[in-house]
Amino acid sequence: MLLPLLLGLALAYEPIRAITLPTLADAFFQVTAFVAGTLFIYYYLVDKLPQLELSYLKAKSPTLEIVFAAILGALPGCGGAIIVVTQFTKRQASFASVVAVLTATMGDAAFLLLAKKPLEGLLIIGIGVGVGIISGLIVSAIHKQEFCQPDVQEANNPHCAKPSNVVIASTKVWKIALLPSLVIAFLIAFNVDLGAFEASITLVGAVMAIFAVLVWALSSEGKTYKQITAEDEEFEPPSKFARVLQDTHFVTAWVVASFMLYELAVTLFGLDLKQWFSEFAVFAPLIAVLIGLLPGCGPQIVVTTLYIQGIIPFSALAGNAISNDGDALFPAIAMAPKAAILATCYSAIPALLVGYGLYWLM
Numbered sequence: 022m023l024l025p026l027l028l029g030l031a032l033a034y035e036p037i038r039a040i041t042l043p044t045l046a047d048a049f050f051q052v053t054a055f056v057a058g059t060l061f062i063y064y065y066l067v068d069k070l071p072q073l074e075l076s077y078l079k080a081k082s083p084t085l086e087i088v089f090a091a092i093l094g095a096l097p098g099c100g101g102a103i104i105v106v107t108q109f110t111k112r113q114a115s116f117a118s119v120v121a122v123l124t125a126t127m128g129d130a131a132f133l134l135l136a137k138k139p140l141e142g143l144l145i146i147g148i149g150v151g152v153g154i155i156s157g158l159i160v161s162a163i164h165k166q167e168f169c170q171p172d173v174q175e176a177n178n179p180h181c182a183k184p185s186n187v188v189i190a191s192t193k194v195w196k197i198a199l200l201p202s203l204v205i206a207f208l209i210a211f212n213v214d215l216g217a218f219e220a221s222i223t224l225v226g227a228v229m230a231i232f233a234v235l236v237w238a239l240s241s242e243g244k245t246y247k248q249i250t251a252e253d254e255e256f257e258p259p260s261k262f263a264r265v266l267q268d269t270h271f272v273t274a275w276v277v278a279s280f281m282l283y284e285l286a287v288t289l290f291g292l293d294l295k296q297w298f299s300e301f302a303v304f305a306p307l308i309a310v311l312i313g314l315l316p317g318c319g320p321q322i323v324v325t326t327l328y329i330q331g332i333i334p335f336s337a338l339a340g341n342a343i344s345n346d347g348d349a350l351f352p353a354i355a356m357a358p359k360a361a362i363l364a365t366c367y368s369a370i371p372a373l374l375v376g377y378g379l380y381w382l383m
Contacts, residue, residue, distance in 0.1 A: 040284050046226030048280045052326070053233055053273045054206035055136035057199055059097075060265040079115055083161055090118035091153035094125030095146045097135060098268070099318065102126040102349030110356040115166040119353070119360060121157030124368045125149040128347025129272060129318035130325040134338075137329050145342050152343055152371045160367060169360035187239045188263050188270075191232075195266055198229060234277055237270035272322055279323040283330070295332045302334065306376030309337035313344030313372060314365055316354065321345045336383060340376025344369050 079086045093101030105122040108114040127134070127149060135142035205222055208215065215222055298305050312320050321341060328338040346353075346365055353361035 037285070040288050041281070042227045043223055044280050044284045045230040045277065046223040048273065048277045049226040049230040049233070050202070050206045050209050050222075052133060052137065052276045052329075053230065053269060054199075054202040056132050056272050057195070057265060057269045058203050059132050059136040060268055061199070061262070065261060079113070079118070079166065083115065083117070083166065084158065086115060086118050087121045087157035087161060088154055090114065090122040091125040091150050091157060094122035094153055095127075095150045097127070097129075097131040099126065099128050099348040102128075102347055106349050106353045106356070109170065109353075109360065112167070112170050115161065116164055116168045116170065116360055116364070117157045117161035117166070120160045120364045120367050121153040123153075123346040123349065123353075123364050124156045124343055124371060125153030126345070126347050126349060127342045128321055128345055128349075129268060130321040130342070130345065130347075132268070133272060133276070133322055133325050134329070141335065141338075145339060148339055148375065149342055152375060156367065156371050169357065169363060187236050188267055191236045191266055191270075192262055194232065195262075202229065230273065230277055233270045233273040236266075237274045240267070240270070271318075275319045275322040276326055279326045283327075283332075295330075298333055298337075303380070305333050305337040306340040306373070306380050309333065309341035310344045310369060310372045310376055313341040313346075314369060316346065316348075316350040318345075318347050321347070334380065334383065336376050336379035339379050340372045343375055344372035 090105050093105055095101070102122045105114055105118055109116070109119050127145060131142060131146065134145060205226075309324055312324055315321075324333070324341045325338065327333045328335070344365075346368065350361060350365065353364070
């Protein structure tokens with residue numbers, strides 16, 4: 022509840038309110054609306070992946086297993102990576118496939134990038150798959166298939182409470198607001214003059230952004246991380262639309278936080294991040310790679326937001342995408358900590374090579 026409280030204080034304080042309202046509206050119409058639309062298409066047109074067994078591919082061809090793991094990692098979100106990590110803990114996938122999938126995945130930040138910059142998003146996904154396959158093959162040549170595999174144990178999954186009524190109730194609002202929000206978002210994206218409606222649209226965008234953040238905060242209370250970011254049926258929300266909104270609210274919370282921090286830093290402290298990264302551009306890939314080592318998708322969404330805003334270069338985004346393991350790192354740390362830490366360290370090496378390779382080339 023900290024973020025909604027801070028937003029409330031920012032709106033209550035007159036000097037900051039002038040910054041807060043347009044910033045919230047920008048976050049909603051420039052990011053949230055597109056992310057919701059992209060997720061809607063993704064979840065409704067793509068069948069849910071089953072719990073694929075990689076043991077057959079591993080026995081038939083270790084190379085084929087690694088290639089398939091990298092492709093699963095390239096899927097937007099963390100579902101593909103979680104599948105491979107789960108199979109690894111059951112000794113049905115190799116350590117090399119874990120390295121491949123964690124290197125290839127971009128997590129939930131892929132939704133944001135595809136929604137705002139689809140060509141760059143597809144390019145990053147392609148780079149991730151290629152680097153993931155190469156990394157997996159190198160690790161396969163160094164380590165045996167059973168390297169770092171934990172002992173097989175029955176999963177002790179905690180009982181999951183019913184999905185939050187807050188998320189379910191929010192579907193009523195979104196069913197009315199989604200299509201008009203996308204229309205307005207496209208008009209803004211194409212620089213259409215909104216004229217006398219601009220002030221009203223700004224207010225509506227700010228209200229919807231606060232609504233999304235508030236729903237995220239209320240629906241997250243009293244739940245485990247696994248319940249909030251569940252990718253399997255046991256923890257799945259009751260409808261695909263509820264799942265769309267759950268992910269959208271999560272992305273919105275981080276985007277709003279990053280937008281607000283950036284605008285406040287520029288306005289109140291005169292900090293120009295774009296100029297700072299221009300003057301010290303050589304450190305941008307390194308910083309992005311280090312952020313990518315952090316578990317979860319939140320910090321990576323911030324990095325992607327900075328790229329969309331033109332603050333960090335493509336090389337930094339590429340380095341972050343490769344070192345970023347997304348939400349899949351959490352179950353990996355819980356069930357196979359040694360493998361998780363080692364795989365993360367391995368992914369940092371190609372991330373630095375690609376990041377600085379692109380930096381010098383571009």
